[in-house]
Amino acid sequence: MIKRCMLAVGMGLAFVGSAGAAEKVDLEMVGKIRQEAFHRSQVMDTFSHLTESIGPRLTNSPAMARANAWTRQKFGEWGLVDVHDEAFEDFGRGWEFDSASVEMLAPRMAPLYALPKAWTPGTAGTVEGEVVKVEIKKLADLEKYKGTLRGKILLLGDAREYKRGTEPDSHRHDATSLEGLQTFAIPGGSDTDRAKRVKEFAERQELARATNAFFAEEGALAALSISGWDNGIIRVGGGGSRKAGEPVGIPELAMIAEHYNQLARALEREQPVRVRVNVAARFTDDSDQPGHNTVAEIRGSGKADEIVMLGAHMDSWHTGTGAADNAAGVAVMMEAMRILKAVGAKPRRTIRVALWSGEEQGLIGSQAYVARHFANYPEPTDPAQKALPASLREPTGPLRRLRDYEKFSVYFNMDNGSGRFRGIYAQENIAAMPIFEEWLKPFHDVGATTVVSRNTGSTDHISFDRVGLPGFQFIQDRLDYFSNVHHSNLDTWDHAEPEDLKQAAAIVAAFVYNAAMRDEKMPRKPLLED
């Protein structure tokens, strides 16, 4: 997921409803699905291959292309049809890195731990220089550094005070915390916040472009910024620019707080600080390239033109192996498809899986897919709006519904780490809640019990939700997703839970099968913009 969803925990009552007609669940099929998922699981094989053989999968990187190819191959082996990559336009350039090293030379010799921001250039060998602190908060700040940065290595900001961990790293839901999710928080204000966020986003983008160009023109050798988290963890996303023709700036690395702070304090003490940097990183394209989602199907029979979808983003950040974020989701969605084939499911509707790309840069792959297949808003003409990722844009006019809009039933997404499913967010689709209640009953014994009305955000189901199509994510135990692994170098195999991934795959397989079999498509909530 692209950013942390805030869980406003409160007290509330469970919605206990019943559909007009009792929701039928084929428990015999659910039993087969459970058995295949729990006793003949391949989810960890898939997860291992994605994380450890392919590695991190930055959008448009060579590793992402390998992931597209390998997942197509697996889908083919499992007997899925219409297996293909579907391009979305103009994502930008690919980028990858092999190694990065930083050494302190003064005030004393010591190795420092830092990793590059994505889409920043490598150093072309070892560079070495004096460290100077630079604080750029607005465009006018650039001026004061003019002529001072040549041959320097830049420290981007102050030391940050260490924040003690007062909660356990890892967290699982209990009855109380699940109960807390039942409360729906009625929105307070207007859309001012959204407009403010959009404005700030645009300003940040402009400042970043100007800063990148400035540092390069001034001849600074490299820049160091502090990791987003403490405790030796490197948490970092992108820098530079993925867009061909835009300034990529200078090599920039995120350093563990414990090392960054040492450099910053030495400068405060007016000790000369020198470091040596070597980053082997490269852009893998000269021009902007489309991104690619991988898509495959089990064709339905009877209602084959109606579509049930499941998916997860396969792209990741680059310093870990994209394990909890989001090989977990990909492995579960792939496993759900494998299970359905293995148990010989013959769905009425077509079941389609999509492994998205470009999620980390703003749900770009899923948004483009929805726009192309189901519905879209007119392209904005305002250049400020045009510059935003589609997920941040204001609706620019009435929604254009395409042919398959009415054929679409529901989309299920997974992107909250590898933690066990505990239920589902109904995303204010009140009519869907009693249906989910019934579907979850055969999974109460493995901990998935809870249907809540509230929304959860910030990942690919939103691309469906914002055009009025039912798109859902599950409630998951968060484990150490937000303490150790999210967008960090620790997002690796070890922090995942095999049993939880098996459980999730069983539930997804059952949910999409149920959705593909029921007489009606999933109910929809009204589209706010209509």
Place this chain on the structure above:
Amino acid sequence: MIKRCMLAVGMGLAFVGSAGAAEKVDLEMVGKIRQEAFHRSQVMDTFSHLTESIGPRLTNSPAMARANAWTRQKFGEWGLVDVHDEAFEDFGRGWEFDSASVEMLAPRMAPLYALPKAWTPGTAGTVEGEVVKVEIKKLADLEKYKGTLRGKILLLGDAREYKRGTEPDSHRHDATSLEGLQTFAIPGGSDTDRAKRVKEFAERQELARATNAFFAEEGALAALSISGWDNGIIRVGGGGSRKAGEPVGIPELAMIAEHYNQLARALEREQPVRVRVNVAARFTDDSDQPGHNTVAEIRGSGKADEIVMLGAHMDSWHTGTGAADNAAGVAVMMEAMRILKAVGAKPRRTIRVALWSGEEQGLIGSQAYVARHFANYPEPTDPAQKALPASLREPTGPLRRLRDYEKFSVYFNMDNGSGRFRGIYAQENIAAMPIFEEWLKPFHDVGATTVVSRNTGSTDHISFDRVGLPGFQFIQDRLDYFSNVHHSNLDTWDHAEPEDLKQAAAIVAAFVYNAAMRDEKMPRKPLLED
């Protein structure tokens, strides 16, 4: 401290006693001490210099020598007398490292995070090789690898399963946990455990020597072992050998679990694994050198030949900056001496501070000091006993008490991280407890309230305790000492608590002043061996 002390928490009653005569405390002086400690503190300046300007201080490394020199200089500036380094014999060679890098080349390119074990050789440039797994648990295991390791990089053991953090990283005592420390656990068995530990230690040493020699003879390029902790932390001590003439083996590094496990799993999947290693490390002596404790005094008047001591080990492991372990203790003990000079204290007894070396390798510096100045057991003749660090040896005959044995009053030590003092362990010296109760009263308002009878172990007060001299450590909030920093690359400035160090310095200054002023020396407990 050299190893984790187990806190058997139980319920119990506080000892509430009173000395025969009421213990007099000079509250006016305590007030001055508090004011100097809290409002004109220099403890963080000292702490910063030790950790960040000098850096980690492995025993006999050049940095340790710089720490000896700098602390002597500070003691001199503050007006202490008889400032000198006192050598202890035959510690071994010095060692230091500048940088270390490991890159995975296959199954894919990626930087790996690892740091060298102390006293292992560097690589003399970049080496590159195939990774093979090696399991050496006993001498006979070496045979099966004969002729197979040339040009290889060795993985020393299996992947380790990730252990989720179910407690907060950081911990402070509350009334309940302090109450729990009041229980004294009566020892159960015999000395069999001790004999077993000694035997195992000797066997491990022998296996390590043989393995080092074997790997070098076979021509393996380097060895990788897994860090002692998860979550990207590198926790590691020494390897190779610090003794001139002993086989130092091959370059050996401890790698974060999240990376080590990737290599181990790739080998389990029978994927070829290649890595590139570069370690800039070196022995800084050709022959064994003595270690050095730094010692200084405030001379007493009236009872100047009687001695009150305070101290902390200044040596550290090498991957962090030796901050919580134990620049914290050193800075506090130095600050206590500075405070006493600053407030114009005129103690009756001589107050002597010692900054120990060789603690991490078995309390070697403090043990040698005690043996030379106060009391010692005859040198063992059994070669097995001779090979052990003195702290592990069995008593070899009646204790030889030296002239100053009877002149000695008490020793206070600090070596449990930077956490706030909450009281003191009386080390079964029941007669000392009511004295400590009185001494702590002026510090109840800053959280130090509790005197417990139990022992705490594994650091330099034990060198006094084992010859029957009163030696004590304080109860401290453990903070993240045992979760993040102990012997790890995160043992750095940021994880320390400035307020807590100020509090500790005030209490130590008051305690040593009280000890230097009271009419009697501190009561002693009987020596078990007598």
